[in-house]
Amino acid sequence: MSKRNIIFILFILFGISGLFTYFQSLPSLLEKKPTLATGKILVRPMEIDQFELIDQNNAAFNNKSLEGGWTVVFFGYTNCPDVCPTTIYKLAEIKNVIKEKLPSTDFNTVLVTLDPDRDSAKRLDEYIGYFDETMLGVTGTYENIQSFTSSLSVFYQRINKEEGYDFNHTASIFIFDKNGLLFATMSPANTIGELTEDFYTILNNFQ
Amino acid sequence: MRSKSIKPLVLITLLSIFFGQKSFAELEVNNAWVRSAPPNSKVFSGYLRFKNVSANEITINKMKSNAFDQIEIHSSFIEDGISTMRKIDNLRISENSEMKLEPGGYHLMLMSPKKDIKEGNLVELIIYYEDEDRIKILRSDAVVLRNGYE
Numbered sequence: 095m096s097k098r099n100i101i102f103i104l105f106i107l108f109g110i111s112g113l114f115t116y117f118q119s120l121p122s123l124l125e126k127k128p129t130l131a132t133g134k135i136l137v138r139p140m141e142i143d144q145f146e147l148i149d150q151n152n153a154a155f156n157n158k159s160l161e162g163g164w165t166v167v168f169f170g171y172t173n174c175p176d177v178c179p180t181t182i183y184k185l186a187e188i189k190n191v192i193k194e195k196l197p198s199t200d201f202n203t204v205l206v207t208l209d210p211d212r213d214s215a216k217r218l219d220e221y222i223g224y225f226d227e228t229m230l231g232v233t234g235t236y237e238n239i240q241s242f243t244s245s246l247s248v249f250y251q252r253i254n255k256e257e258g259y260d261f262n263h264t265a266s267i268f269i270f271d272k273n274g275l276l277f278a279t280m281s282p283a284n285t286i287g288e289l290t291e292d293f294y295t296i297l298n299n300f301q
Numbered sequence: 302m303r304s305k306s307i308k309p310l311v312l313i314t315l316l317s318i319f320f321g322q323k324s325f326a327e328l329e330v331n332n333a334w335v336r337s338a339p340p341n342s343k344v345f346s347g348y349l350r351f352k353n354v355s356a357n358e359i360t361i362n363k364m365k366s367n368a369f370d371q372i373e374i375h376s377s378f379i380e381d382g383i384s385t386m387r388k389i390d391n392l393r394i395s396e397n398s399e400m401k402l403e404p405g406g407y408h409l410m411l412m413s414p415k416k417d418i419k420e421g422n423l424v425e426l427i428i429y430y431e432d433e434d435r436i437k438i439l440r441s442d443a444v445v446l447r448n449g450y451e
């Protein structure tokens with residue numbers, strides 16, 4: 095066999111193996127989910143452990159409450175004057191845009207407090223009602239809040255000060271789909287525009 | 302009798318012009334606002350822009366107000382996915398530069414209001430800063446808003 099023929103055969107073999115890998119990876123390429131600029135969509139929506147909390151109207155907030163519509167959950171406390179109101183405002187703005195662009199979408203936002211000592215249902219009603227009446231404020235016992243946060247791998251730590259205390263806590267917001275499964279996480283530090291685009295991507299592709 | 306009663310008036314006018322000034326030559330405060338909060342709130346946040354128009358670094362050491370027991374400068378930031386807030390004892394502003402205190406970043410933490418803080422109120426800010434080893438005082442007002450200059 096001449097050197098030229100060998101090179102020719104190698105070329106063909108390479109070509110076939112290339113096509114083979116291409117077709118093999120085709121299903122996963124087609125399945126590929128859209129990517130988010132401000133967070134990530136879970137490879138597979140995740141079921142979370144049973145939890146039992148209450149909202150600002152003393153109504154139960156549990157796994158069932160996450161079903162039926164899309165729900166955005168974030169963590170905070172009402173004695174946090176900077177980051178928490180900022181996130182509340184951002185989510186309220188985003189909710190308005192979504193309502194306008196995708197009017198049939200059921201889109202709910204929820205603040206879960208990490209500070210049940212100071213944040214009773216009554217205090218949450220006063221606080222949330224002031225910033226965004228359509229938002230849910232959720233509290234509960236230590237244990238129940240702890241079990242909800244741990245099923246989402248949310249970290250929080252009380253930082254004592256000379257007077258009072260603050261919390262360091264996971265910054266992410268958590269997006270649950272209509273089946274109450276954890277669908278995506280995002281970082282609220284991004285701009286309203288960036289976050290809205292990602293919410294739009296999710297709601298548009300996975301209604 | 303008449304000339305005597307005018308004197309205090311002149312003094313008050315001069316004083317009010319002096320204290321009402323928003324800026325001295327080297328430091329300016331712009332767009333100052335305090336985020337309004339629901340009744341019974343113990344902590345508020347404030348935002349503004351410091352502008353150092355001098356050729357020296359300026360350090361903000363301390364802040365006070367007649368409306369709050371305590372004011373601190375804080376920084377909110379996210380580290381390894383964790384939202385954190387830290388007290389800044391000395392806020393340095395380099396020469397000829399601007400420093401923004403804005404939601405989710407550097408901010409004023411205004412604690413223990415001495416009276417009701419309502420939307421539309423003006424909150425007095427007294428800023429103690431160091432410029433060339435001298436302590437100077439700047440007085441400014443922040444307006445209470447739901448959502449400020451963004």
Ligand SMILES: [Cu+2]
Pocket residue numbers: 176375376386408409410
């Ligand atoms: Cu703060």
